[in-house]
Amino acid sequence: MTESTQPNPRHRLSPLTCDAPGLRQSIRDALVRVVGKDPDLATPRDWLHAVSFAIRERIIERRVVTRRQFAEEDVKRVYYLSMEYLIGRMLEANLRNMGIFEVTQQALQDLGVDFREIARLEEDAALGNGGLGRLAACILESMATQGYPGYGYGIRYEYGMFQQHIEHFRQVEHPDNWLRYGNPWEFPRPEKTFPVRFYGYVVEHHRPDGETSCNWENGEEVLAMAYDYPTAGYERRNVNNLRLWAAKATRDFDLRYFNEGDYIRAVADKNESETISMVLYPNDATAIGKELRLKQEYFFVSASLQDIFDRHRQLEYPIEELADKAAIQLNDTHPAIAVAECMRLLLDEHRIPWDQAWTITQNLFSYTNHTLMPEALETWPVALMERVLPRHMGIIYRINHEFIEEVRHRFPGEHEFFRRLSIIDEEHGRRVRMAHLAVIGSHRVNGVAALHTSLLKQTLFADFSRVWPERFVNVTNGVTPRLWMIQANPGLTELIDSRIGSDWKFDLDRLKQFAPYASDEATREAFRAVKLRNKERLAALVHKRTGLAIRPDVMYDVQIKRIHEYKRQLLKLLHVIELYQRIRDGEDVLPRVVLFAGKAAPGYQRAKDIIAVINEVADIVNHDPAMGDRLKCVFFPNYEVSSATIIIPAADLSEQISTAGFEASGTGNMKLAMNGALTIGTLDGANIEIRDAVGTENIFIFGMTADRVSAHRAQGIPPGAHLDSHPRLRSMVEALRDGFFSNGGRHLHAEIARYLLEEDPFFVLADYAAYSDACAQADRLYQDAEAWSEAALLNVARMSHFSIDRTVREYAENIWNVLPEPVPPPCPESNKN
Numbered sequence: 020m021t022e023s024t025q026p027n028p029r030h031r032l033s034p035l036t037c038d039a040p041g042l043r044q045s046i047r048d049a050l051v052r053v054v055g056k057d058p059d060l061a062t063p064r065d066w067l068h069a070v071s072f073a074i075r076e077r078i079i080e081r082r083v084v085t086r087r088q089f090a091e092e093d094v095k096r097v098y099y100l101s102m103e104y105l106i107g108r109m110l111e112a113n114l115r116n117m118g119i120f121e122v123t124q125q126a127l128q129d130l131g132v133d134f135r136e137i138a139r140l141e142e143d144a145a146l147g148n149g150g151l152g153r154l155a156a157c158i159l160e161s162m163a164t165q166g167y168p169g170y171g172y173g174i175r176y177e178y179g180m181f182q183q184h185i186e187h188f189r190q191v192e193h194p195d196n197w198l199r200y201g202n203p204w205e206f207p208r209p210e211k212t213f214p215v216r217f218y219g220y221v222v223e224h225h226r227p228d229g230e231t232s233c234n235w236e237n238g239e240e241v242l243a244m245a246y247d248y249p250t251a252g253y254e255r256r257n258v259n260n261l262r263l264w265a266a267k268a269t270r271d272f273d274l275r276y277f278n279e280g281d282y283i284r285a286v287a288d289k290n291e292s293e294t295i296s297m298v299l300y301p302n303d304a305t306a307i308g309k310e311l312r313l314k315q316e317y318f319f320v321s322a323s324l325q326d327i328f329d330r331h332r333q334l335e336y337p338i339e340e341l342a343d344k345a346a347i348q349l350n351d352t353h354p355a356i357a358v359a360e361c362m363r364l365l366l367d368e369h370r371i372p373w374d375q376a377w378t379i380t381q382n383l384f385s386y387t388n389h390t391l392m393p394e395a396l397e398t399w400p401v402a403l404m405e406r407v408l409p410r411h412m413g414i415i416y417r418i419n420h421e422f423i424e425e426v427r428h429r430f431p432g433e434h435e436f437f438r439r440l441s442i443i444d445e446e447h448g449r450r451v452r453m454a455h456l457a458v459i460g461s462h463r464v465n466g467v468a469a470l471h472t473s474l475l476k477q478t479l480f481a482d483f484s485r486v487w488p489e490r491f492v493n494v495t496n497g498v499t500p501r502l503w504m505i506q507a508n509p510g511l512t513e514l515i516d517s518r519i520g521s522d523w524k525f526d527l528d529r530l531k532q533f534a535p536y537a538s539d540e541a542t543r544e545a546f547r548a549v550k551l552r553n554k555e556r557l558a559a560l561v562h563k564r565t566g567l568a569i570r571p572d573v574m575y576d577v578q579i580k581r582i583h584e585y586k587r588q589l590l591k592l593l594h595v596i597e598l599y600q601r602i603r604d605g606e607d608v609l610p611r612v613v614l615f616a617g618k619a620a621p622g623y624q625r626a627k628d629i630i631a632v633i634n635e636v637a638d639i640v641n642h643d644p645a646m647g648d649r650l651k652c653v654f655f656p657n658y659e660v661s662s663a664t665i666i667i668p669a670a671d672l673s674e675q676i677s678t679a680g681f682e683a684s685g686t687g688n689m690k691l692a693m694n695g696a697l698t699i700g701t702l703d704g705a706n707i708e709i710r711d712a713v714g715t716e717n718i719f720i721f722g723m724t725a726d727r728v729s730a731h732r733a734q735g736i737p738p739g740a741h742l743d744s745h746p747r748l749r750s751m752v753e754a755l756r757d758g759f760f761s762n763g764g765r766h767l768h769a770e771i772a773r774y775l776l777e778e779d780p781f782f783v784l785a786d787y788a789a790y791s792d793a794c795a796q797a798d799r800l801y802q803d804a805e806a807w808s809e810a811a812l813l814n815v816a817r818m819s820h821f822s823i824d825r826t827v828r829e830y831a832e833n834i835w836n837v838l839p840e841p842v843p844p845p846c847p848e849s850n851k852n
């Protein structure tokens with residue numbers, strides 16, 4: 020298959036119909052011919068697969084049209100390289116974006132099948148940890164919706180994010196065998212297979228023209244095979260492609276079966292090379308120093324770049340024009356080795372001279388940074404790189420050398436400065452700083468929220484920002500309203516449609532027209548009715564998952580995100596303890612459900628301990644008759660995209676309480692606010708921009724600012740000194756310490772109390788009094804249902820800035836320099852039904 024620009028006239032397409040009878044026929048046919056089942060004997064999962072196959076045919080058709088148009092129009096393409104894509108379920112999202120959700124439901128109903136019943140059987144595609152992976156999925160969807168020629172590249176992990184079970188209050192991880200029943204959404208492309216080399220050595224050749232060229236020889240080869248996941252834009256527009264690579268052993272292994280007598284050993288070796296794409300590392304915001312991780316990174320980067328170079332060649336563009344025809348975005352430093360790989364391909368395969376190759380590379384790449392936290396910054400030991408990727412190590416040395424020469428020239432004598440800028444960290448046993456490679460190899464570097472970008476320039480990249488001030492830009496994150504509003508919250512969608520029509524779905528800026536309805540009593544009442552229904556839906560799910568009964572008629576206060584010290588789940592937990600004690604003391608307290616959800620990295624003991632303590636506190640609270648129905652504390656297990664779509668629309672209060680300066684942006688904060696939850700949060704990440712958008716009266720801001728946090732740390736105040744800043748704080752921490760809430764984990768509770776009193780690296784105690792005040796303020800507003808609903812509706816109407824479409828347009832205009840190329844709608848309107 021090549022990227023031909025001229026479609027053969029004999030290959031004209033005749034699109035499948037999208038009306039109910041046509042879909043019904045396709046679903047029944049797929050059940051028999053693809054799934055291989057008699058409809059009379061089909062299980063719900065058989066029907067799920069049948070409908071998925073019927074829809075897949077229609078998506079791939081649109082993909083073919085989209086690809087043809089891109090080839091004809093000579094477009095510049097965008098390649099998004101990400102180790103993670105947190106997609107969730109695909110059936111409903113594809114149906115909605117294809118504009119055939121209702122008609123397919125109808126077709127199924129005609130066949131006697133309930134859509135909801137089969138849809139919930141689909142496994143989430145959880146090829147990501149959290150915000151970073153979900154952002155990648157939103158960006159792909161938006162590129163398709165807006166018609167940008169965007170391609171996603173990543174890894175087809177055999178096992179995605181682990182499944183979290185709670186056993187005896189603790190997190191237990193189970194493997195996520197998401198491909199067990201096959202996957203109707205993927206198209207295997209065995210012909211798209213590229214060799215990827217590891218280890219070996221470099222041989223230098225001195226050419227007659229005086230240049231030296233290098234050959235990377237020997238070592239081990241693994242094959243990367245493509246699997247394509249078509250991604251539909253909203254309302255039957257473009258369909259873009261996400262290409263995920265799976266590792267396959269080379270044919271060499273097959274030969275070895277015969278040559279070496281040891282057949283069993285040969286097959287075992289084959290397995291080993293295929294482990295590269297076996298499992299997603301479940302770490303969020305921490306670097307993983309494992310050789311296998313480095314191999315995963317290089318594996319998918321090398322395959323993707325070979326594919327990009329191949330497409331460029333098939334389109335008959337000269338290699339010198341690569342950066343005019345392509346832009347490559349690095350999602351954090353995980354794919355940063357691409358800078359060296361691109362140089363290798365240009366130098367060794369295409370024989371381009373160094374300076375020209377370097378110009379192309381810099382123009383091609385740009386890099387998004389997602390954190391300032393030192394433990395998340397990837398560095399690889401030079402010795403490991405030299406062994407696994409010897410040619411790349413040589414290229415990195417040369418990149419570094421040329422770069423340091425350049426700055427030496429511009430900033431003579433500043434030796435400390437050069438040392439800090441160097442790609443090689445000489446202080447911690449010689450390591451390659453991947454962020455430095457990414458900055459030096461890119462023409463633009465962006466942070467993901469205004470505060471984050473400004474802190475990047477002041478701290479992590481202060482030196483680079485002196486060298487290249489114009490290289491650093493901000494692109495505030497966003498989320499897709501298709502999934503996070505229209506699909507997740509049909510009740511709210513209908514309410515908005517009934518007031519301002521449905522244009523806002525294509526252009527979220529039009530949501531602003533909804534703002535005046537915040538002061539309309541009938542709209543507020545309708546909004547409360549929608550919230551109540553969403554809470555009933557969540558309460559049913561909570562009951563199913565945990566056995567706990569929760570009331571739908573109280574405040575739902577949610578903190579849903581990865582468990583991390585800096586995100587401060589302990590701050591919320593202390594508040595639960597405060598409410599518990601106050602109710603026990605006979606105080607009148609606003610009834611509420613506090614819901615936590617999130618996974619802890621399996622090797623992050625403190626985070627796992629936090630989950631255990633939350634669950635043990637919850638157990639005491641939920642079973643204490645003194646609570647009546649006034650306080651329930653839920654730990655919702657196995658938080659994933661599909662559960663987020665149920666929790667978010669039911670929330671009243673959104674907890675965004677990270678220590679200021681640590682959350683690069685946050686995106687859950689956006690999803691919750693656009694569904695009418697009020698934020699209680701610190702001045703961190705995108706919270707600041709959310710406050711500016713919704714208005715200070717419609718958000719509860721508290722706590723130390725990022726500057727205050729730094730100053731506070733410098734002062735070195737012992738955490739225990741804050742115990743008297745709030746009338747109850749001491750007794751709350753003592754209750755924890757003394758094991759009041761412990762159920763076998765006494766030691767654990769004492770340890771958490773000690774940690775707060777003696778270490779508290781994220782200033783939970785220092786911020787507690789301010790937090791408790793802000794919670795009380797929220798409670799007061801909630802008691803005025805009209806005032807609360809007004810504020811909630813203003814949140815909805817004023818969140819348009821946080822549409823991922825705005826984010827993607829900023830990347831396209833300021834970084835990629837690409838234009839949208841929308842494909843005209845395919846089937847006639849009559850098909851829409």
Ligand code: GPW
Pocket residue numbers: 148149150151152154302303304305351388389390395467496682683684685686704
């Ligand atoms: F550490 N983020 C994430 F920067 O989800 F690499 N995983 C990660 O490994 C990293 C960042 C990394 C998140 C940020 O924590 C969050 O603030 C941000 O909204 C999100 O990335 C998307 O930019």
